Amino acid sequence: MKGKETPMNWVIKIEGERLQMCPSQEAEIWKRRSIYRVPEHAKALNKKAYEPLTVAFGPYHHNDKHLMPMEEHKKRALLHFLKRTNKHLQEFVKPLEEVVLELMDSYDKLDEECRDRERFLQMMVLDGCFLLEILHTTKEIPEDYAKNDPIFSKQGMYCIMPYIRRDMLMIENQIPLLVLEKLEAVVKGTTDVPIVKGTTKDDKQSLNSLILKFCTANWEATKEMGTPGLHVLDVYRKSMLGPCKIGPNQSQKTPSKIMRSAMELREGGIHFRKSNTNSLKDIDFENCGTLKLPAITIDDATEHTFLNLMAFERLHNGVDQPAVTSYVFFMDNIIDTAKDVHLLRSKGIINNALGSDDAVAKLFNSITNDITLDPECRLRVLHQNVNLYCTKRRNRWMANLRHYYVHNPWAIISIIAAIFLLVIAALQNVYTVLPYYRNNS
Structure with a gap:
């Protein structure tokens, strides 16, 4: 029958594909991937964490109905962008057209509809120019926008930009940073020169710093980042990990026990202290019983941001270490x-912007569901060292002494009074016995 594939035809087809297989080509294809769709089983626990609410960047959510109102603002921003730069649209399309296949290959599981070159280029130019307009508001809002503009105004900065910032940090809502590089090169007239190599005296605002200044207060970290990153989420991740130098991974010969809670660790003699940097990799345990952790602010966007960062680490083979996932675990x-949250908050390790310590505890207890940890993670060795320290009886005894006596003012007074009375009693005995020895002598 026509249109029906027989078993023999299927065998011939598979054999033909087998002969055409090339491992090196497959490796190159996977190397280009940097933007992914989150698998449905991973979305099951918190689907909203991966879906943009305000604006779509890239093809995955381009046709979502609730995001359509922002498309009109994108077009309006493009017109302002072209007029302010005094450039023709074709000048921005041409450099992107030269790398369109590379841009397409950045997306995993791209629909055939989005593989239409003209449609794809239109999307990249529109989204890229809109994103650049958003990022440049960190310096100042362009004067060519109306004072009552719904997006590019003081009111828009407070009412709309936080939602755009949240959507920019979603793994399915990214555009390659190469798009922004090409567009910026046209604006600056340096089309043939890579423009993102760090800050210079004449250009202190690189793409890295623009992104981080908009997304986080830690935008100074761009001085240590080096490479510009793959997209906004990747740049943000690199800023969270920072330039912190950590020791090499050690082999885990014995299975690591479950880490005790912060309160239990304190009872076991562990001291908590804030690390010298805010890098999520800056977790260290000293032999004196001090566990150093980076300071972090927990707010309404923390859960969604962590989930997207962990999804990126899980799906992208180019990640050297799943450092964010390890930290969350x-x-x-x-x-x-x-x-436990209260204890860490008292040490300056957690800054609670959620208002409730219980809410922070629930956030961390639920965020790691259905996620596995790298068996070669260096923190597994740190777990073992901390647990080993807590098992020593002397450390537990000293911890109890400090907790129940040294940190209790009334207990301190009682100890001082007891010592004072003991000294008085000893002196009294000395003065009672001393005359007896003198008389005998």
Whole structure:
């Protein structure tokens, strides 16, 4: 029958594909991927964490109905962008057309509809110019926009930009940073020269710093980042990991026990201290019993941001170490209840912008569901060292002494009074016995 594939035809087809297989070509294809769709089983626990609410960047959510109102603002921003730069649209399309296949290959599982070159280029130019307009508001709002503009105004900065910032940090809502590089090169007239190599005296605002200044207060980290990153989410991730130098991974010969909670660790003699940097990799344990952790602010966007960062680490083979995932697992291990959060907050390790310590505990307890940890993670060795320290009886005894006596003012007074009375009693005995020895002598 026509149109029906027989078993023999299927065998011939598979054999033909087998002969055409080339491992090196496959490796090159996977190397180009940097933007992914989150698998449905991973979305099951919190689907909203991966879906933009305000604006679509890239093809995955381009046709979502609730995001359509922003498309009109994108077009308006493009017109302002072209008029301010005094450039023709074709000048921006041409350099992107030269790398259109590379841009397409950045997306995993791209629909055939989006593989239409003209449609794809239109999307990249529109989204790229809109994103550049958004990023440049960190310096100042362009004067060519009306004072009552719904997006590019003071009111828009407070009411709309936080939602755009949230959508910019979603793994399915990215455009390659190469798009922004090409567009910026046209504006600056340096089309043939890579423009993102770090800050210079004449150009202090690189793409890295623009992105981080808009997305986070840690935008100074761009001085240590070096490469510009793959997209906005990747740049943000690199800023969270920072330039912190960590020791090499050690082999885990014995299975690591479950990490005790922060309160239990304190009872075992562990001291908590804030790290010298805010890098999520800056977790260290000293032999004196001090566990150093980076300071972090927990707010309404933290859960969604962490979920997207962990999804990127899980899906992208170019990630050297899943450092964000390791950090979240570690925090989940030491945080069980609100008391653990309170302890870490008192040490300046957690800045709670959620208002409730219980809400922070629930966040970390739920965020690692259905996620596995790299078996070669260096924090597994740190887990083992901390647990080993807590098993020593002397450390637990000293911790109890400090907790129940040294940190309790009434206990301190009682100890001082007891010592004073003991000294008085000893002196009294000395003065009672001394005359007896003198008389005998």
